Amino acid sequence: MLTLAIIKPDAVHAGKTGKILAHLEGAGFQIRAARLVKLTTAQAEAFYAVHRDRPFYRSLVAFMTSGPALALALERDDAVTRLREVIGATDPAEAKPGTVRKLYAESKERNAIHASDSPENAAREVVFFFPERELRDLG
Numbered sequence: 001m002l003t004l005a006i007i008k009p010d011a012v013h014a015g016k017t018g019k020i021l022a023h024l025e026g027a028g029f030q031i032r033a034a035r036l037v038k039l040t041t042a043q044a045e046a047f048y049a050v051h052r053d054r055p056f057y058r059s060l061v062a063f064m065t066s067g068p069a070l071a072l073a074l075e076r077d078d079a080v081t082r083l084r085e086v087i088g089a090t091d092p093a094e095a096k097p098g099t100v101r102k103l104y105a106e107s108k109e110r111n112a113i114h115a116s117d118s119p120e121n122a123a124r125e126v127v128f129f130f131p132e133r134e135l136r137d138l139g
């Protein structure tokens with residue numbers, strides 16, 4: 001099963017990409033596709049459209065377009081649930097010790113990593129960054 005992760009611009013800028021990738025691989029995830037992206041405003045708005053009525057939406061879009069981010073298609077059994085456990089709560093102050101956000105996130109918004117929150121969203125979000133053909137070609 002695949003899920004989508006994004007190592008966000010705060011973590012890429014701070015040079016934490018390698019440590020986070022090692023953390024994810026150490027937790028049993030296989031990297032099936034990876035792409036360094038600089039999201040456009042339209043792309044970030046579309047990706048986070050579900051949050052468009054939230055007060056943090058414009059700030060979130062500005063943050064997510066502020067620099068490169070690393071999109072990842074990750075595979076593991078029960079990938080969606082397992083990845084959300086590994087990354088921890090949205091707010092690093094509330095994340096459990098040893099989670100990616102507890103270790104590497106700056107704040108609730110600049111929280112180092114995104115992960116799909118349901119199998120349905122994982123399917124949508126993987127295709128957002130990675131055409132299905134590319135994933136098939138990877139085997």
Ligand code: CMP
Pocket residue numbers: 051056060090108109110111113114115
């Ligand atoms: P993510 O898992 O990518 O999903 C939505 C993102 O919105 C979230 O991580 C945070 O980056 C951001 N976010 C969620 N809640 C808040 C909040 N209360 N204030 C600021 N940013 C938030």
